[in-house]
Amino acid sequence: MNKPQQALLTAFKAACASAAVFALLAASVAQAADAGNGKVLSESHNCAACHGANLNKPVSPEYPKLAGQHADYIYWALRQYQMGNGNPHLGRNNAIMQAQVQSLSQGDMKDIAAYIESLNGDLVQKK
Numbered sequence: 001m002n003k004p005q006q007a008l009l010t011a012f013k014a015a016c017a018s019a020a021v022f023a024l025l026a027a028s029v030a031q032a033a034d035a036g037n038g039k040v041l042s043e044s045h046n047c048a049a050c051h052g053a054n055l056n057k058p059v060s061p062e063y064p065k066l067a068g069q070h071a072d073y074i075y076w077a078l079r080q081y082q083m084g085n086g087n088p089h090l091g092r093n094n095a096i097m098q099a100q101v102q103s104l105s106q107g108d109m110k111d112i113a114a115y116i117e118s119l120n121g122d123l124v125q126k127k
């Protein structure tokens with residue numbers, strides 16, 4: 001390999017390394033959800049009125065169990081209810097849940113999702 005090629009390769013490696021560090025930093029910022037605040041929000045929004053005690057005992061079979069579900073899935077489900085408002089092509093189109101999430105910020109939803117993931121639930125199949 002000649003000198004210019006080598007220099008290019010070195011520069012490329014350095015760029016990759018800093019991109020990787022950047023990605024790690026971004027991931028740790030994204031994970032800064034606050035489950036304690038999620039608990040406060042889920043209580044003030046009365047999520048348990050339908051999803052039941054510890055969000056694990058829904059009052060009716062139409063209401064899903066939430067406790068223990070992955071935070072990423074919960075966050076995305078909540079986002080979809082928000083985005084689907086009035087437009088079934090953009091997200092989830094359930095009138096009950098759409099009403100629940102309209103006042104929540106993305107940070108609120110991440111906190112609620114972290115709280116839900118932290119709960120013990122019977123969604124996990126026993127092995």
Ligand code: HEC
Pocket residue numbers: 041042045046047048049050051062063064066074077078092094096097100101112
């Ligand atoms: C008035 C009853 C009611 C209340 C209050 C309520 N939910 Fe729901 N929730 C539902 C129903 C019904 C569904 C199923 C909707 C559907 O079919 O998409 C649902 C679905 C969900 C889902 C999707 C679950 C999955 O597995 O896909 C999440 C997440 C959720 N609710 C979170 C919440 C949170 C967080 C709150 C409080 C901010 C809340 N819910 C308050 C009735 C309610």
